[in-house]
Amino acid sequence: MKKKYQVVGIGNAMVDILSHVKDEFLAENGVEKGIMQLIDMQRAVELYDHMGPAQEISGGSAANTIAGIAALGGRTAYVGKVKDDQLGAIFAHDLRAQGAVYQTPFAPKIDSHETGRCMVLVTSDSERSLNTYLGVSESLGPDDIDTAMMAEAEWLYLEGYRFDGAKSKAAFAKAVTACKNAGGRVSLTLSDPFCVERHRDDFHEMISDHVDLLFCNVHEMQAMYPADSLEQSLKLAANEVEIVVCTASEDGAYILNGGGLEHAHAQPVDIVDATGAGDLFASGFLYGLTAGFDMLTCGRMGCIAAAEVISHIGARPETDLMELFREHGLV
Amino acid sequence: MKKKYQVVGIGNAMVDILSHVKDEFLAENGVEKGIMQLIDMQRAVELYDHMGPAQEISGGSAANTIAGIAALGGRTAYVGKVKDDQLGAIFAHDLRAQGAVYQTPFAPKIDSHETGRCMVLVTSDSERSLNTYLGVSESLGPDDIDTAMMAEAEWLYLEGYRFDGAKSKAAFAKAVTACKNAGGRVSLTLSDPFCVERHRDDFHEMISDHVDLLFCNVHEMQAMYPADSLEQSLKLAANEVEIVVCTASEDGAYILNGGGLEHAHAQPVDIVDATGAGDLFASGFLYGLTAGFDMLTCGRMGCIAAAEVISHIGARPETDLMELFREHGLV
Numbered sequence: 271m272k273k274k275y276q277v278v279g280i281g282n283a284m285v286d287i288l289s290h291v292k293d294e295f296l297a298e299n300g301v302e303k304g305i306m307q308l309i310d311m312q313r314a315v316e317l318y319d320h321m322g323p324a325q326e327i328s329g330g331s332a333a334n335t336i337a338g339i340a341a342l343g344g345r346t347a348y349v350g351k352v353k354d355d356q357l358g359a360i361f362a363h364d365l366r367a368q369g370a371v372y373q374t375p376f377a378p379k380i381d382s383h384e385t386g387r388c389m390v391l392v393t394s395d396s397e398r399s400l401n402t403y404l405g406v407s408e409s410l411g412p413d414d415i416d417t418a419m420m421a422e423a424e425w426l427y428l429e430g431y432r433f434d435g436a437k438s439k440a441a442f443a444k445a446v447t448a449c450k451n452a453g454g455r456v457s458l459t460l461s462d463p464f465c466v467e468r469h470r471d472d473f474h475e476m477i478s479d480h481v482d483l484l485f486c487n488v489h490e491m492q493a494m495y496p497a498d499s500l501e502q503s504l505k506l507a508a509n510e511v512e513i514v515v516c517t518a519s520e521d522g523a524y525i526l527n528g529g530g531l532e533h534a535h536a537q538p539v540d541i542v543d544a545t546g547a548g549d550l551f552a553s554g555f556l557y558g559l560t561a562g563f564d565m566l567t568c569g570r571m572g573c574i575a576a577a578e579v580i581s582h583i584g585a586r587p588e589t590d591l592m593e594l595f596r597e598h599g600l601v
Numbered sequence: 602m603k604k605k606y607q608v609v610g611i612g613n614a615m616v617d618i619l620s621h622v623k624d625e626f627l628a629e630n631g632v633e634k635g636i637m638q639l640i641d642m643q644r645a646v647e648l649y650d651h652m653g654p655a656q657e658i659s660g661g662s663a664a665n666t667i668a669g670i671a672a673l674g675g676r677t678a679y680v681g682k683v684k685d686d687q688l689g690a691i692f693a694h695d696l697r698a699q700g701a702v703y704q705t706p707f708a709p710k711i712d713s714h715e716t717g718r719c720m721v722l723v724t725s726d727s728e729r730s731l732n733t734y735l736g737v738s739e740s741l742g743p744d745d746i747d748t749a750m751m752a753e754a755e756w757l758y759l760e761g762y763r764f765d766g767a768k769s770k771a772a773f774a775k776a777v778t779a780c781k782n783a784g785g786r787v788s789l790t791l792s793d794p795f796c797v798e799r800h801r802d803d804f805h806e807m808i809s810d811h812v813d814l815l816f817c818n819v820h821e822m823q824a825m826y827p828a829d830s831l832e833q834s835l836k837l838a839a840n841e842v843e844i845v846v847c848t849a850s851e852d853g854a855y856i857l858n859g860g861g862l863e864h865a866h867a868q869p870v871d872i873v874d875a876t877g878a879g880d881l882f883a884s885g886f887l888y889g890l891t892a893g894f895d896m897l898t899c900g901r902m903g904c905i906a907a908a909e910v911i912s913h914i915g916a917r918p919e920t921d922l923m924e925l926f927r928e929h930g931l932v
Contacts, residue, residue: 290919323668323695323917326657337654356687356715364654384687586654588621 273454274422275371276344276560280415280445281332281429282407283350283374284386285357286545288583289324291391296399301391306400306462308434314403317389326357327584328364329388330407331461332429334546334585338553338575340369341587342595344560347371347419349445350432351410354378357385364586374414377406392583396541404434411437415444421452424560425483427552428476430461430490433469446480457483459552460490467493474510483513483559485552491516500524504531515569517551517576523569534569537577537598546585551576554591558600567600574598604785605753606702607675607891611746611776612663612760613738614681614705615717616688617876619914620655622722627730632722637731637793639765645734648720657688658915659695660719661738662792663760665877665916669884669906671700672918673926675891678702678750680776681763682741685709688716695917705745708737723914727872735765742768746775752783755891756814758883759807761792761821764800777811788814790883791821798824805841814844814890816883822847831855835862846900848882848907854900865900868908868929877916882907885922889931898931905929 296303299320309317328337336348348365352358354376365372377383386405392398410432420426426449432438446456458473458481460466466473473494477484484507488500495506500516504526507514514526522536554575558568574594575587582588595601627634630651640648659668667679679696683689685707696703708714717736723729741763751757757780763769777787789804789812791797797804804825808815815838819831826837831847835857838845845857853867885906889899905925906918913919926932 318694322698323659324691324698325915326691328654360655360657363649367653367655584656 273424274345275347275419275424277336277339277425277427277556278347278349278419278423279332279336279427279429280349280442281432282330282386282402282404283333283352283361284330284388284402284405284407285361286327286329286388286390286585287318287324288327288390288392288543289321291321291393293393295321296391296393301399301401303393303399304397305464306402306431309401309403311403314387314389314401317401321389321391325583326360327586328361329585330361331431331459331549332427333365334549335427335552335556336370337365337368337586338550338591339557342553342557342591344557349374349410349414351377351407351414352385353381353383353406355385357387361385377409381406383408390545392543392545396544396580398543398545408435409437410435410441412440412444415441415448417444417448420445420448421454423449423454425556426454426456427556428456428458430459430465430469430473433465433472439472442476450480455482456480457485457556459485459548460494463489463493466490470494478510481511483515484511485515485548487517487548501531515555517548522573523551525565525569527565532566532569534566534573537573539577539581541580543583544580546579547576549585550579550587570598571595571600604755605676606678606755608667608670608756608758608887609678609680609750609754610663610667610758610760611680611763611773613661613717613733613735613762614664614683614692615661615719615733615736615738616692617658617660617719617721617916618649618655619658619721619723619874620652622652622724624724626652627722627724632730632732634724634730635728636795637733637762640732640734642734645718645720645732648732652720652722656914657691658917659692660916661692662762662790662880663758664696665880666758666883666887667701668696668699668917669881669922670888673884673888673922675888680705680741680745682708682738682745683716684712684714684737686716688718692716708740712737714739721876723874723876727875727911729874729876739766740768741766741772743771743775746772746779748775748779751776751779752785754780754785756887757785757787758887759787759789761790761796761800761804764796764803770803773807781811786813787811788816788887790816790879791825794820794824797821801825809841812842814846815842816846816879818848818879832862846886848879853904854882856896856900858896863897863900865897865904868904870908870912872911874914875911877910878907880916881910881918901929901931902926
C-alpha cells in the first residue's frame with residue numbers, strides 16, 4: 271500500500287529547554303534523575319528560575335520521531351497541540367521545515383495555558399531528567415483528530431505520554447479506528463516506566479486490541495510485562511502484539527516478530543545528551559519498515575539514528591541520517 | 602575603584618535563531634554572507650519560513666559579552682529592551698541565570714513589535730550570516746537608562762549596533778555622562794563594518810569625545826580608519842582613544858595602549874560556529890582589565906574566551922572559562 275503518509279504521529283507537542291546542571295541541582299530541586307516528571311505551571315516557573323542559561327530546541331517525543339522520519343525523506347504528518355504563541359510558532363516551524371505536515375489548529379491566544387515545554391536537565395553523565403509542563407498539549411482531544419489524515423497513514427505512531435491527557439483516550443480511539451478502517455497499522459511507544467504505571471490498564475487495552483508494533487526500552491518492558499528475564503517479558507508482549515521492539519541502550523535493540531528473536535547491535539557513540547534516543551530509534555525503525563527493509567536492518571537504522579541524536583544537545587537530528595545509513599551499508 | 606559593577610553593557614537584546622544552511626540558501630534568499638543585515642518583520646517571517654529547523658539561544662552582541670563576564674564571576678549588568686513575551690522571558694532568564702543584573706523594563710504586551718531576534722545562518726565553513734529583526738530592542742531610549750546604575754559602572758560597554766536605534770544616541774549620551782561623572786570609563790565595539798558605514802560620524806564623535814577603549818576587528822578598523830596597513834589604522838585610532846584592541850581572527854589580537862603595540866596570539870580551535878567570537882573576546886579582555894591583569898594577559902583571556910564560544914553552536918559560553926584561563930596559566 272502506498273498511502274499519502276508513511277507515518278502519522280500523535281503526541282505532546284512541546285519545546286525543550288535544555289540546560290547542563292550538576293547532580294546537586296537535581297537533589298536540591300527535587301528532580302528525580304533520568305525520568306520524565308509532569309509539573310504544573312507554578313513548578314515550571316520555579317524550576318526555570320533556579321536553572322542556569324538554557325537553549326530551546328523543538329521536542330516532544332513523537333514529534334522528534336516524526337522529524338527524524340521526515341529528515342530521512344519519509345512522508346509524515348504530526349498531530350499535537352501548541353498555542354498561537356512564540357514557542358508554538360517555533361515548534362510548528364521546526365516540524366514543517368523538516369518536511370513533515372503539521373496542521374493541528376493552534377490553541378487560541380485566550381487559552382490560559384501556553385505552549386508546552388520540557389525542561390531537560392542534562393547532568394555530566396549525559397543522563398537527562400525531564401520536567402514537563404504540558405500546557406495546551408494537554409488539551410488535545412478527538413476534535414483535533416482529522417480522520418481523513420488518519421486514513422491516509424500506513425502507520426500511526428502513538429506516544430504513550432499522551433495518555434496523560436484527559437481527552438486523549440478518545441482522541442487515540444478516533445485516530446486508531448480511522449486508520450485501521452482504511453487498512454493502516456498502529457504502533458505505540460510506552461514512553462517511560464512511570465507512564466506505564468500511570469496508565470497500565472489503558473495501555474493493556476490499547477495494546478491487545480489495536481497495536482501492531484510496540485516500542486519500548488527495557489525499563490518500560492519490565493514495568494509493562496514484569497518477568498524474571500527480558501526474554502520472558504518479550505514473550506509476554508509478543509502474545510499481545512505482532513512486532514515487539516525493545517531498545518537496550520548500549521546493548522542495541524531486540525526485535526520479536528512472530529517467530530524468533532533478532533538483535534540489532536548498538537552504534538558506538540560518545541553520548542553528549544541522551545534525550546531523544548528512543549524517539550530517534552523509532553524514526554529509523556519506522557522509516558526502514560515503511561521503506562520495505564527487513565526487521566534487522568530496521569533495527570540497525572534505529573540504532574544509528576539514536577546514536578546520532580545522543581551525540582549532541584537536543585532531540586532532533588543534526589546530521590544527514592541517510593548519509594549515515596549509506597556509510598553503514600544499509601541503503 | 603571598586604564599584605558595584607565591573608562592566609555595564611548596553612545593546613540590542615535578542616534571541617538568536619540558529620540554523621545550518623548551504624551556501625546556495627544564502628544566494629537564493631538574498632542573504633549576504635558573513636555580515637549582519639537589518640531586516641523588517643515581513644522579511645523576518647519570509648526568511649524564517651524558508652529556513653530549516655533551528656534552535657534558539659539568547660544572543661545580542663553586548664549581552665553575550667556581559668554573559669561571558671558574568672560567567673567568569675565578574676559583577677555585571679545589562680541594559681537592552683525585550684518585550685513581555687516568551688522570547689523576552691527567555692532572554693531575561695538566560696542573562697540572570699548567568700549572574701548578570703538585568704532590570705530594563707519589558708516593553709508591554711500591547712507593543713506591536715515583539716522581542717528582537719537574529720536569524721543566524723551557519724554555513725559549512727562555520728561562517729555565520731546574521732539577519733536581525735530588532736523588534737522592541739529598537740526602542741531603547743534615554744528613559745531606559747538608569748543613571749544610578751551607570752554611575753556604579755567601572756566600565757561601560759557600548760554596542761555599535763545599537764547606533765541603529767532612533768533614540769540610541771540620546772540613550773548613550775545619558776549613560777556616558779552618568780558613568781564618566783562618577784569616574785567610570787567607556788568602551789565601545791564597532792560591531793560590524795557596515796555598521797561603521799552607517800554611523801561613521803556618530804562613531805567618530807563618540808570615540809573622540811568619550812571612548813577610552815575601542816574594540817573592533819580588522820574589517821571594522823579598516824572601515825573606521827582607512828589606511829594602507831593595519832598598523833597605520835591602529836595609529837589613527839590611537840590618536841583618538843587611549844586603548845585600542847583589534848581582533849584579527851586566527852592572528853589573535855593587537856593591543857595599542859599609549860605606547861607600543863602588543864600582540865596576543867589566538868587560541869587554536871576547530872570552529873563550529875563563528876557567532877560571538879568578538880563578543881566573547883571582549884568578555885575575556887574586560888574581565889581581565891577590571892580584575893587588574895596586564896594588557897597582554899587581557900588579550901589572551903579574550904582569545905581563549907573567543908575560542909571557546911566558536912567551538913560550539915551559540916554565542917554564549919558553555920564551558921567554564923575560568924577553568925580554561927587556569928589551564929593556560931593566566932590565573
